[in-house]
Every structure is written in structure tokens, then in C-alpha cells.
Amino acid sequence: MKYKRLSAQRHKQIIRCFCADITTACAEIVGVNRNTVNSWYNEFRHKILLAVIAETRAGGGEFEVDESYFGARRVQGGKVGVRMVRD
Numbered sequence: 240m241k242y243k244r245l246s247a248q249r250h251k252q253i254i255r256c257f258c259a260d261i262t263t264a265c266a267e268i269v270g271v272n273r274n275t276v277n278s279w280y281n282e283f284r285h286k287i288l289l290a291v292i293a294e295t296r297a298g299g300g301e302f303e304v305d306e307s308y309f310g311a312r313r314v315q316g317g318k319v320g321v322r323m324v325r326d
Contacts, residue, residue: 245271245279253279 245253249269256265257280266273 245275251280254283276291 247272249271249320252269253265253271256262256268261268261275266276269276
């Protein structure tokens with residue numbers, strides 16, 4: 240962020256609100272503008288994304304994908320259609 244003029248106490252309060260999933264009332268709780276809270280939340284999300292990407296790249300290996308990720312395909316009669324995927 241360009242300007243980081245928050246005190247350590249307010250910064251910790253914003254982090255607590257982020258961890259507690261308090262989005263709308265955080266600005267009122269901390270006593271700052273909602274745009275400030277939104278920009279800090281975006282900064283936290285960006286840092287989390289970078290950590291997940293680094294962890295995924297470092298992990299390597301194989302990944303297993305469950306069919307529930309793609310959703311089941313329905314066929315006539317209400318039965319679930321399953322197709323085998325070849326390697």
C-alpha cells in the first residue's frame with residue numbers, strides 16, 4: 240500500500256476483524272474509513288494468495304480431483320452419469 244499511517248493498535252484491530260470475518264462493521268469498530276479497511280483486507284488477501292501459490296509450487300507432486308468439484312451430471316431417470324477418464 241502506498242500510505243501506511245495506521246497505529247499498531249489499529250492495525251491489530253483490523254487483523255482481528257479480518258480473522259473474525261467481520262467486514263461491514265470493522266471500520267466502525269476500529270474508527271477508520273471503510274476504504275482503509277477495504278484496502279487492508281485486499282492486502283491481506285493478496286499476501287494469503289502469494290503464500291498459497293508458493294506452498295503449491297513447493298509441494299509439487301500429484302493432485303487428486305474429486306468429481307464433486309465438477310458437479311454430477313444427471314441423465315434420464317435421475318441417475319448420475321459417470322465417465323472414466325484415461326491417463
